[in-house]
Amino acid sequence: MAKSKKKTNQGNLELIEALHQIEKEKDISKDILIGAINNSLMQACKDQFGKSDNVRVTLDEETGEFHVYLDKEVVEEVEDDTLQMSIVEAEAKYDVKELGAIVSVEVTPKNFGRIAAQKAKQTVVQTIREEERKVLLDQYSTKEKDIVTGTIQRYSGGTYMVNIGKIDTILTAAEQVPTERFRAHEKVKVYITEVKETSRGPRITISRTHPGLVRRLFEMEVAEIQDGVVEIMNVSREPGSRSKIAVYSSDENVDAVGACVGVNGVRVNSVVEELRGEKIDIIEWSEDPVVFIEHALSPSRVVSVEVNVEEKTANVVVPDYQLSLAIGKEGQNARLAAKLTGYKIDIKSETQLLDLI
Numbered sequence: 001m002a003k004s005k006k007k008t009n010q011g012n013l014e015l016i017e018a019l020h021q022i023e024k025e026k027d028i029s030k031d032i033l034i035g036a037i038n039n040s041l042m043q044a045c046k047d048q049f050g051k052s053d054n055v056r057v058t059l060d061e062e063t064g065e066f067h068v069y070l071d072k073e074v075v076e077e078v079e080d081d082t083l084q085m086s087i088v089e090a091e092a093k094y095d096v097k098e099l100g101a102i103v104s105v106e107v108t109p110k111n112f113g114r115i116a117a118q119k120a121k122q123t124v125v126q127t128i129r130e131e132e133r134k135v136l137l138d139q140y141s142t143k144e145k146d147i148v149t150g151t152i153q154r155y156s157g158g159t160y161m162v163n164i165g166k167i168d169t170i171l172t173a174a175e176q177v178p179t180e181r182f183r184a185h186e187k188v189k190v191y192i193t194e195v196k197e198t199s200r201g202p203r204i205t206i207s208r209t210h211p212g213l214v215r216r217l218f219e220m221e222v223a224e225i226q227d228g229v230v231e232i233m234n235v236s237r238e239p240g241s242r243s244k245i246a247v248y249s250s251d252e253n254v255d256a257v258g259a260c261v262g263v264n265g266v267r268v269n270s271v272v273e274e275l276r277g278e279k280i281d282i283i284e285w286s287e288d289p290v291v292f293i294e295h296a297l298s299p300s301r302v303v304s305v306e307v308n309v310e311e312k313t314a315n316v317v318v319p320d321y322q323l324s325l326a327i328g329k330e331g332q333n334a335r336l337a338a339k340l341t342g343y344k345i346d347i348k349s350e351t352q353l354l355d356l357i
Contacts, residue, residue: 036127066116069104133201175207177240209239224259233285236339246285296337300326323349
């Protein structure tokens with residue numbers, strides 16, 4: 001009998017040591033683990049004691065022994081002996097003489113230590129998984145709408161498997177730039193569009209096509225943006241081909257466009273390199289829609305702009321020789337300008353305008 005008890009105590013001590021080790025290695029609080037173990041054991045005991053709400057399980061952190069208690073209220077006449085204790089019994093056994101007092105009665109079942117140890121192991125494993133999922137969710141939730149550097153694992157079925165630290169994610173075909181190809185183990189910056197909690201852990205959606213990728217690359221590259229002097233007002237993008245960004249400076253002494261371009265184009269070239277050669281137009285934002293639209297159609301020169309603010313439409317006239325430049329190849333420049341400004345833009349040359357008069 002003594003041998004069996006010694007073995008049980010040794011197992012209990014090993015449990016305490018294991019909890020300390022888990023706390024140290026996985027950065028999961030021992031108190032969280034003990035709380036989870038107690039809750040699981042308490043639920044098992046509640047079933048045994050008629051699902052009463054006064055069951056309490058404790059773990060002695062020095063010996064590793066589990067104890068079960070029923071907290072009973074001292075009453076004049078007992079109606080439910082799992083919840084109540086008579087004043088006579090309370091005074092005789094526990095020297096409690098006050099009605100309404102709570103008396104803790106130990107009701108630890110036989111062999112409870114062995115059962116508890118098994119249940120504790122199951123609970124610890126489950127709690128570790130839950131806590132690790134929670135830690136990952138908290139960690140990556142702060143990175144939503146931000147850039148992380150990932151490592152290409154493999155390419156299969158039109159998608160890339162990308163490791164971004166402690167999680168493998170999928171770069172779907174829809175979020176890939178058609179002109180980009182990656183090799184296994186290649187480092188690549190991706191934009192996290194969404195972090196969602198699931199029963200199997202956080203699900204992270206990444207993109208190489210999102211306009212936010214362009215925005216964050218400039219925010220990381222340009223000191224004036226980090227300082228809050230220069231602000232990116234909007235981004236329009238056709239991934240892999242061309243982007244337009246509208247920037248504004250709150251300091252009249254700071255050129256917003258120049259700050260984003262950098263000395264000898266070093267800043268914008270760094271972003272272009274990361275985007276594998278995607279062209280970028282950096283234009284100055286204006287609260288005046290006429291001026292903003294004129295800037296947005298850069299590099300084309302504009303003769304005149306008429307806007308309908310309510311309908312968000314604009315009629316633009318450009319020199320004859322600038323028409324194709326204003327519209328762009330397959331209409332790209334006009335489309336990007338429309339996305340950037342939020343206006344539906346109709347572009348005509350001076351000759352076309354005269355023909356309509």
